[in-house]
Amino acid sequence: MALFFTKLVCYTFLFCLPDFVNSIQIGGEHYDAQKSADIATFYDVGGILGSILCGFLADRTSSNALICIIFQITSIPMLFVYYHYGTISMTAQLSIMFVLGFFSNGPYALITTAVSADLGTSEHVRGNSQALATVSAIIDGAGSVGATIGPYLTSVLTNKRSGNNEYEYVFYVLEASAFCSGLCLIRLVVKEINVLRNRSEEAIKDHKTLIAYSQIRDVI
Numbered sequence: 001m002a003l004f005f006t007k008l009v010c011y012t013f014l015f016c017l018p019d020f021v022n023s024i025q026i027g028g029e030h031y032d033a034q035k036s037a038d039i040a041t042f043y044d045v046g047g048i049l050g051s052i053l054c055g056f057l058a059d060r061t062s063s064n065a066l067i068c069i070i071f072q073i074t075s076i077p078m079l080f081v082y083y084h085y086g087t088i089s090m091t092a093q094l095s096i097m098f099v100l101g102f103f104s105n106g107p108y109a110l111i112t113t114a115v116s117a118d119l120g121t122s123e124h125v126r127g128n129s130q131a132l133a134t135v136s137a138i139i140d141g142a143g144s145v146g147a148t149i150g151p152y153l154t155s156v157l158t159n160k161r162s163g164n165n166e167y168e169y170v171f172y173v174l175e176a177s178a179f180c181s182g183l184c185l186i187r188l189v190v191k192e193i194n195v196l197r198n199r200s201e202e203a204i205k206d207h208k209t210l211i212a213y214s215q216i217r218d219v220i
Contacts, residue, residue: 047105
């Protein structure tokens, strides 16, 4: 389900962001479809860099789900800021769009990794390649359903509004989807936090043992 909501957000922006930019005025100016499509590429640039950093942090911390949920939760206020303040100027539009892509698109590939890693350690599918392949296909299929529903909801919701506010309901849905995506990872996050806590306690215990050994050696 986490992948469902994440792909819903990402693919909605992928297909509908140029139209959104075309429907608003940026700094009091309206841009045609071609220029709007060029502007929308800043979301993809932010997503590329966000994915790289997301993967780097996950490798360093071994906490895929924790990194994903941090990025997803951060993307929620960025969605609000982008919708309400991205029209102030072109600088604001591009910078906020870049940051939004950075945080919302970053965890996209990593969520699949986090879920697959959890499945790999599950007693139900451990050593059973067929079961693991089936469940992985279900997860990817659920994500594809989200990618389909997102643009469709956009077309439905924009028809209910007019003028500069036609995308208002769409952004509400995207904010809710980002929140639900993070919510679906809570169980994995709790598991990873417990692992980090145990690792930290073991490191502290080893450090105390080393200090005690050093003190005894100095006394001798």
